[in-house]
Amino acid sequence: MQSDKTDNLEGKIAIIGMACRLPGAKNINEYWQNLVNGIESITTFTDEELIGAGVDPTVFKQPNYIRNRGIINGAEFFDAEFFGFTPREAELMDPQQRIFLECAWHALEDAGCDPYTAKEHIGVFGGTGTPLHLVSTMGNSWVRKNASGASIVTSNDKDYVTTRVSYKLNLTGPSVNVQCACSTSMVAVVMGINSLMNYQSDMILAGGATIEIPERHGYLYQAGGMESADGHCHTFDKEANGTVFSRGCGVLVLKRLEDAIRDQNNIYAVILGGAINNDGNKKAGFTAPSVGGQVEVITEALALSQISADTITYVEAHGTATPIGDPIEVTSLSESFRRYSDRKQYCAIGSVKTNIGHTDIASGAASMIKTALCLKNRQIPASLNFHETNPKIDFPNSPFFVNTALRDWHSGNGSPLRALVNSSGVGGTNACVILEEPPAFKMEANDLPCDLLLVSGRSPEAVIAAQKEIKSFIESNPDIDPHDIAYTSRHGRHHFLNRAAIPFTNRTQLISLLGTKTSNALKSAGNRPVVFMFPGQGNQYINMGLSLYKAHDVFRKTMDECALILKEELGFDIRTVLFPTAVDEKTAAQKINETYITQPALFMVSYAQAQLLISLGIKPDMLIGHSVGEYVAATISGVFSLEDAYVGFRVGYVSSYLVAQLLQNVGPSNA
Numbered sequence: 001m002q003s004d005k006t007d008n009l010e011g012k013i014a015i016i017g018m019a020c021r022l023p024g025a026k027n028i029n030e031y032w033q034n035l036v037n038g039i040e041s042i043t044t045f046t047d048e049e050l051i052g053a054g055v056d057p058t059v060f061k062q063p064n065y066i067r068n069r070g071i072i073n074g075a076e077f078f079d080a081e082f083f084g085f086t087p088r089e090a091e092l093m094d095p096q097q098r099i100f101l102e103c104a105w106h107a108l109e110d111a112g113c114d115p116y117t118a119k120e121h122i123g124v125f126g127g128t129g130t131p132l133h134l135v136s137t138m139g140n141s142w143v144r145k146n147a148s149g150a151s152i153v154t155s156n157d158k159d160y161v162t163t164r165v166s167y168k169l170n171l172t173g174p175s176v177n178v179q180c181a182c183s184t185s186m187v188a189v190v191m192g193i194n195s196l197m198n199y200q201s202d203m204i205l206a207g208g209a210t211i212e213i214p215e216r217h218g219y220l221y222q223a224g225g226m227e228s229a230d231g232h233c234h235t236f237d238k239e240a241n242g243t244v245f246s247r248g249c250g251v252l253v254l255k256r257l258e259d260a261i262r263d264q265n266n267i268y269a270v271i272l273g274g275a276i277n278n279d280g281n282k283k284a285g286f287t288a289p290s291v292g293g294q295v296e297v298i299t300e301a302l303a304l305s306q307i308s309a310d311t312i313t314y315v316e317a318h319g320t321a322t323p324i325g326d327p328i329e330v331t332s333l334s335e336s337f338r339r340y341s342d343r344k345q346y347c348a349i350g351s352v353k354t355n356i357g358h359t360d361i362a363s364g365a366a367s368m369i370k371t372a373l374c375l376k377n378r379q380i381p382a383s384l385n386f387h388e389t390n391p392k393i394d395f396p397n398s399p400f401f402v403n404t405a406l407r408d409w410h411s412g413n414g415s416p417l418r419a420l421v422n423s424s425g426v427g428g429t430n431a432c433v434i435l436e437e438p439p440a441f442k443m444e445a446n447d448l449p450c451d452l453l454l455v456s457g458r459s460p461e462a463v464i465a466a467q468k469e470i471k472s473f474i475e476s477n478p479d480i481d482p483h484d485i486a487y488t489s490r491h492g493r494h495h496f497l498n499r500a501a502i503p504f505t506n507r508t509q510l511i512s513l514l515g516t517k518t519s520n521a522l523k524s525a526g527n528r529p530v531v532f533m534f535p536g537q538g539n540q541y542i543n544m545g546l547s548l549y550k551a552h553d554v555f556r557k558t559m560d561e562c563a564l565i566l567k568e569e570l571g572f573d574i575r576t577v578l579f580p581t582a583v584d585e586k587t588a589a590q591k592i593n594e595t596y597i598t599q600p601a602l603f604m605v606s607y608a609q610a611q612l613l614i615s616l617g618i619k620p621d622m623l624i625g626h627s628v629g630e631y632v633a634a635t636i637s638g639v640f641s642l643e644d645a646y647v648g649f650r651v652g653y654v655s656s657y658l659v660a661q662l663l664q665n666v667g668p669s670n671a
Helices: 028-036 047-052 087-092 095-110 132-138 141-146 149-156 158-169 181-197 257-262 291-305 325-337 360-377 460-476 482-491 507-513 546-551 553-570 585-591 595-615 628-637 642-666
Strands: 013-021 122-128 175-177 203-210 248-256 269-278 314-316 347-350 400-402 418-424 429-436 451-457 498-504 531-534 622-625
Touching: 013 028, 013 095, 013 181, 013 257, 013 360, 028 360, 087 149, 095 122, 095 158, 095 203, 095 248, 122 158, 122 181, 132 141, 132 149, 158 175, 181 203, 181 248, 181 269, 181 360, 181 418, 181 429, 203 360, 248 257, 248 360, 269 291, 269 360, 291 325, 291 418, 291 429, 314 360, 325 347, 325 400, 325 418, 360 418, 360 429, 451 460, 451 482, 460 482, 460 498, 460 507, 498 507, 531 595, 531 628, 546 553, 546 595, 553 595, 553 642, 595 628, 622 628, 628 642
Parallel strands: 122 175, 122 203, 314 347, 314 418, 347 400, 531 622
Antiparallel strands: 013 248, 013 269, 203 248, 269 429, 418 429, 451 498
């Protein structure tokens, strides 16, 4: 693919991968579908579920007990074997750390990055909520007797969230735990941006998690508190009386835009700039938000992005749905935007908290993922539970209107689609990020007659499950090029021991083969080496490699490069002999057997085949060749350059020619 806009890339960051475990969604595709369909993913717990979670009936039967919360449904499950943990180690570990690690892995996979082979310095910035698991762990007498204090602490304390990810995934960039309450994962994003801009990192994982076990329990509503009286978030509405603290995790992968374009990464959105600050003490109390602090951080983010607020047409608000917090946030946004424009109600505003509740540490990541998907899909989902404006908010005279229905997103002024994501935390740490739609790409036509999808996993069952997921994804995304998926499977995935290889010619065939008995015939690859063997003289014929030349760009370009080098040496284009016209076939069939043509022709075809296999992810551990094949092996291994290789075997065949002439003239015995 090629970008239509590759200028002015400096200072911009690409979002190239995302993963989440959020209420109602175990991945970003489910998350987006829920948003588009206007689904409120808040669970209302039954008596049986509450009792099963250990909630005392005398508590949940109180009239002010709210049995609602957004949960990820399955927080207790973890693939310990996948990450090399024993069952006991996994049981000891805080579920927040477990799920953050899983999302980090999935985000890197979404970015097409195999962390075990990546050469980039990949950093990690993120945090988790209160380690309640530590409390229950320390209260278990068996654990205290059989686990060391150090193992208990490192498995649960917040200090070890990101460093565990770096250790398990072999990431060598900065690994920093971020903790500033509700704004944690947004602050992690901004810190990641700064690390990329300072070239301390080449790629960043940023996000956060708030998870607890058991999941199914509500809360006691208290008038004047932070939590909602009815278990729903009524952001910006006159019924707003508090938030619903939900559970979830979100992780994003960031990369400098110029590098992402160079590496042909999938780009969800572009970050133009971000800022963080703190309110200080000029506010009503420690837990209260501040107009001044939010105005400052929003203004700074806009300044760093070098754009006018007049070009922003969507704001993903923090939107806690509190009667004081919402008016302060809208006032802050309005004051910041008014420095650029007097226009009224030109910018949509909404909050994902109306869909999933307030996911605490993960809330900023949830907002970033939502907004990036909005930009990628050019749609803005509805902000739910809004019927009548909070009387303290003056929307008619502000730049904003609450987006209450799914809408197609158009800038209307010729500018790229742009959005602002706002976040604040108890204690006063604010964060703001400006996003822009991804650059437009011209997709190069893929005319491969056949392709190969590689699927691997730690177990045969994992490979079968992965095939089913790929099949479902292709079926639900008809515009996705299956060749792109195949390419990513070879170059952007870690290859585990249990593998399946699925050759296909088109989308329909791939769907039919995925999950069939043939594709499920799994074999453990072990550590068996790959050997490339190259033939010598005697295997030549006209049109050898012609089908590959027509079908594969890598093979064709390599052959063309070799022909260009040889043209100066031979005085003609060797491809006219290799791939003759029908009229010249008889003559070419004789010429191909002349040593001075045979050897370079064999070299070209063997060398181009090797380059094609390498481009498909099949890399040799060993190389062997006969005659001119030895030169191919030496060139592939790096002993020779391509030009030097031709010099080498040219000397060889000239010597052979001279010996042959000597034998002909003086006889074998005299020679």
